[in-house]
Amino acid sequence: MSNIYGEWLKAQREAAGLTQQELATTAVMTRSHIAHIEAGRRTPSKEDARCLDRALNTGDVLSSFLPDDDTAVAGYFEAALQLEQQATMIREFALSFIPGILQTEGYARAVLSMPFPPASEQERDRRLVTRLDRAKILADPVTPVVWALLDEAVLRRRIGGPDVMAEQMDHLVGLAEAERVQLHVLPFTLGMHPLMSNMLTLMWFEDQPPVAYGEGLYMGKIHDSPSVVQELQHRYDFALGNALPLKESLALLRATARDYEHHG
Secondary structure, X not given: OOHHHHHHHHHHHHHOOOOHHHHHHHHOOOHHHHHHHHOOOOOOOHHHHHHHHHHHOOXXXXXXXXXXOOOOOOHHHHHHHHHHHHOOEEEEEEOOOOOHHHOOHHHHHXXXXXXXXXXXXXXXXXXXXXXXXXXXXXXXXXXXEEEEEEEHHHHHOOOOOHHHHHHHHHXXXXXXXXXXXXXEEEOHHHOOOOOOOOXXXXXXXXXXXXXXXXXXXXXXXXXXXXXXXXXXXXXXXXHHHOOOOHHHHHHHHHHHXXXXXXXX
């Protein structure tokens, strides 16, 4: 979004003599969310904008002049997208598809072309831009820390053809070799494991408790109950303990990429 909105918010906060934390407390938000809005990295929800207006006594200015948001994601993923962009650590488990933030353009385009009924070309392009924008969080060399745990089925299921898959495998290897992503594969030989029901994302934050996000067909749910999040963390840790080590996982990814190239 344009940073004019964020800069204006910052100016009003400073004029009121408030720190980001003090504004966050008054508006019942997190300090990091305030920081992201002021930096132009986030667009607040309508409810958040109303809370900020009340906290700063700015009438309905922040509510009325929300910048246009061209983000195109499924409705059930909107809240998870906001959390993903604020997280300091993300642990992904993928059962069917490469996690969104790790997808190449070719792979993402193939995935987004599959929904039925089919979307218009314009809508598919909007979704693709949003998908690729999510990956920009990896441009920071440190934050968020990202772990990716992939079921071997993700490597074997051909999405978009052999060339697309080879490129995607090489991309994952590159991220791991650059030490940007810690990557492990759960091999078929393992048999059953505790994460086989659906995909899972675990997220930690600077100034709020961790959450978990699970997704299935046309549905997604954010879990913020501490007991549920802890159980899902334990399931993830258990599965991770049975995954291939990094070196062996990368060897499998490289071999899979070469196999796709050969068949391509």
